[in-house]
Amino acid sequence: MLSLALLMQGFEMIEIIVDVENCLQAFVGVAPDPQSIIIAFRGTQEHSVSNWIEDLFWKQLDVTYPGMPEAMVHHGFYSAYYNTTLRHEILKSIRWARKTYGRLPIIVIGHSMGGSLASFCALDLSVKYGSQEVQLMTFGQPRVGNPAFAAYFNEQVPRKIRVTHQNDVVPHLPPYFGYLGEWTYHHFAREVWLHETTVGNVVTRNEIICDGSGEDPTCSRSVYGRSVADHLEYYGISLHSDSRGTCQFVIASNDMAYNNILEVDRTIILARYPQELHAVESI
Numbered sequence: 001m002l003s004l005a006l007l008m009q010g011f012e013m014i015e016i017i018v019d020v021e022n023c024l025q026a027f028v029g030v031a032p033d034p035q036s037i038i039i040a041f042r043g044t045q046e047h048s049v050s051n052w053i054e055d056l057f058w059k060q061l062d063v064t065y066p067g068m069p070e071a072m073v074h075h076g077f078y079s080a081y082y083n084t085t086l087r088h089e090i091l092k093s094i095r096w097a098r099k100t101y102g103r104l105p106i107i108v109i110g111h112s113m114g115g116s117l118a119s120f121c122a123l124d125l126s127v128k129y130g131s132q133e134v135q136l137m138t139f140g141q142p143r144v145g146n147p148a149f150a151a152y153f154n155e156q157v158p159r160k161i162r163v164t165h166q167n168d169v170v171p172h173l174p175p176y177f178g179y180l181g182e183w184t185y186h187h188f189a190r191e192v193w194l195h196e197t198t199v200g201n202v203v204t205r206n207e208i209i210c211d212g213s214g215e216d217p218t219c220s221r222s223v224y225g226r227s228v229a230d231h232l233e234y235y236g237i238s239l240h241s242d243s244r245g246t247c248q249f250v251i252a253s254n255d256m257a258y259n260n261i262l263e264v265d266r267t268i269i270l271a272r273y274p275q276e277l278h279a280v281e282s283i
Contacts, residue, residue, distance in 0.1 A: 094125070103133075157188075160190065161192050
């Protein structure tokens with residue numbers, strides 16, 4: 001397996017945003033290959049994931065997505081992106097990156113709850129910059145809205161992949177009830193299901209490209225989906241931190257220098273280019 005240092009070779013971190021009050025974290029950087037702006041959202045940490053999964057069983061559709069009267073989403077996921085410091089700082093970092101590096105494409109990624117935030121972020125950026133400027137890839141994310149929202153999302157964010165793994169429990173939550181029509185949660189497409197089969201001692205890993213419905217019954221919905229272990233590992237990579245606290249943030253162990261550390265509304269911002277970054281308001 002490639003080391004983290006090798007995977008991050010040439011990666012230019014711009015800003016790390018840590019919302020301490022709401023236990024959220026995201027970072028923005030520029031990658032050389034593929035040359036693009038990367039926005040990543042941290043997922044639920046290992047030591048709180050069980051409680052979070054239990055809560056997902058009871059998540060209700062409780063807010064109408066702006067401008068889409070039939071599209072409903074979960075208020076908590078929506079607010080975590082739109083009503084915290086995350087969105088403001090991410091947009092500011094993108095403006096700076098595009099001013100500094102040119103009009104690079106934007107890739108948004110996230111795991112678990114971070115996949116939900118990444119989805120709202122990708123939709124926000126697609127509306128702002130154009131659907132061909134933004135790509136989305138999530139891992140083990142829960143459902144975030146109803147069928148009308150999923151249809152709107154598919155239209156606005158065409159360049160996306162939602163990866164699920166074997167019996168990962170989280171993509172099954174909040175539950176899907178087809179008989180409820182627009183009042184049920186519904187995944188957007190397109191799902192890629194990582195499915196493993198074992199014959200004797202041989203394990204075969206398959207990537208199954210699912211249909212365009214978002215709820216393909218032959219993919220992750222073909223299993224019960226009760227595994228937390230499958231949620232915490234994708235492509236053989238552990239996607240949880242070793243933090244023992246319930247809301248400690250994650251920073252690489254290398255000597256990456258930040259020129260300034262700010263605290264805004266109980267949000268810690270670590271910026272490498274604070275003077276230029278915080279002065280930029282538009283391009």
